[in-house]
Amino acid sequence: MNTARIDLNLLVVFEAIYTEGSVTRASARLNLTQPAISHALGRLRTLFGDPLFTRQGHAMVPTPMARSIVEPIASSLRTLDGTLSRAFSFDPGKAQRILTVGLPGGEESSFLPPLMRRVLEASCIDLVTVSYDRAQLESRLASGKMDLALDILLPHSTQVLHQPLVVEQRVVLARKDHPTVGPGLDLETYLAQQHIHVTSIRQGDSLLDTELSRLGMQRRIRLRCQDYLAACRIVAETDLILTMPAELAPECLAAPYDNQVLPPPVGLPLPGMELYLYWHGSADGDPANRWLREQLAQVLAPMPR
């Protein structure tokens, strides 16, 4: 028997006739006409090579064959019903899913701890964070290689949906006894320093450097690295300085590094670093994806920017 050719609705009809003991009552229960059920019964009889039900007065009495198959069929229908119910009513506490969040740079340490606390408390979802090339944002979301992405405003088609989350403020880190950098840091002194740039991307300017270049200025980047904590330690032990989002990796701003945390110099062209959450339109209705979007929005919303 080729199960791919079987109309599974026939099994629903079979179970309804068996339960109701009547073609007419089965039709009422399934919201179909009585002849439609009768025809379905005819196809069931052909399929099983057995009458399945014989009419005895006003009742349809199951044959031994029908009695032998009703329980496994009813059980299978209950299993299918349960599977579909779980698919349509997402319960984060029970759903076994792995969701992948794309991050362009070393941005994990700011929001990942509070996000993970929420995920662990309320769900069975496993998280994976990955870095990615911004040119591949759309293709990776479309292919399902990433479920969500967190990034600055990027060009994208209408297939990709986005939601603004937060606007980042910047601070400048320098070691406490730095020879030239201190309170009242001006733009000229800032540009004269040697800098660390934290990014997961091997090439390409940051938004700040792009903006500086547009205004005919530039800064000397001596180190590109991927980790804010490592950069923070290097700041503490060298004369390099670091410009970073204020609440990204808050441990960078605290002891034991004891670095100076300074406001950016007046005149430094800091483009609005508004962070956006991206996801593909095909995942918009996915309850697990929606749930994680809500958690991310709630985690990032209270951050003082």
Add this chain to the structure above:
DNA sequence: GGTCTTCGGACTCTAATTTG
């Protein structure tokens, strides 16, 4: 390879007929 049209099979319906 993609789109459009045609054809045939399967399904459901109403109405009529048959059965117990």
Add this chain to the structure above:
DNA sequence: CAAATTAGAGTCCGAAGACC
């Protein structure tokens, strides 16, 4: 007489062929 079955018509959908 109530319920099941049959007959015929309409509709839907997938397969196949034509066309670009």
